[in-house]
Amino acid sequence: MLEASLTLPADLSSVSQARHFLRHALADWSVDGFELAAPQVLTELATNAALHARSAYTVHLLLDDGHLLVEVSDSSPVMPQQRHYGTGATTGRGIALVEALSEAWGVESSPTGKTVWCRVGSDDGLPDFNLDDGDEIDDIGNTARASTTGGRPVGARPATTGGRAGVSLAFAA
Numbered sequence: 001m002l003e004a005s006l007t008l009p010a011d012l013s014s015v016s017q018a019r020h021f022l023r024h025a026l027a028d029w030s031v032d033g034f035e036l037a038a039p040q041v042l043t044e045l046a047t048n049a050a051l052h053a054r055s056a057y058t059v060h061l062l063l064d065d066g067h068l069l070v071e072v073s074d075s076s077p078v079m080p081q082q083r084h085y086g087t088g089a090t091t092g093r094g095i096a097l098v099e100a101l102s103e104a105w106g107v108e109s110s111p112t113g114k115t116v117w118c119r120v121g122s123d124d125g126l127p128d129f130n131l132d133d134g135d136e137i138d139d140i141g142n143t144a145r146a147s148t149t150g151g152r153p154v155g156a157r158p159a160t161t162g163g164r165a166g167v168s169l170a171f172a173a
Helices: 014-028 037-053 094-101
Strands: 002-008 057-064 067-074 104-110 113-120
Touching: 002 014, 014 037, 014 057, 037 057, 037 067, 037 094, 037 113, 094 113
Parallel strands: none
Antiparallel strands: 002 057, 057 067, 067 113, 104 113
């Protein structure tokens, strides 16, 4: 099991530092196959922490048995919510992206705030999002939900909380 942590300031410019930290951790661990989903979910979680929690946040990475656990902890007790904006909106899709790109995800409350986590497999396991059909919009629906009761899964355990099992990601033209 490999792990690394970094605390970053509550500033949107820190999101690129979080991605840089992820890339370097994976390189230090000589791990390939996490170039798409892992940076995207980390970007969404770090952006939410910097933008909405408005507190310093800690990125914690844990690699175990070919799965990467990405955690972002902040000092806000407010839980993330999936928003339902129109197809032309430029915001409100972060949690849907996390759900679509991760095997499982959830939120754990703590006395000092919360930790939003997701388990990401290698990019080889991602569904085919059929990017050639940009005119058709699929509804993500309510096929999976996030856990707020804990139990961050690591390793090869099945996704029993939110995650990409049976979920398609919508793309607007």
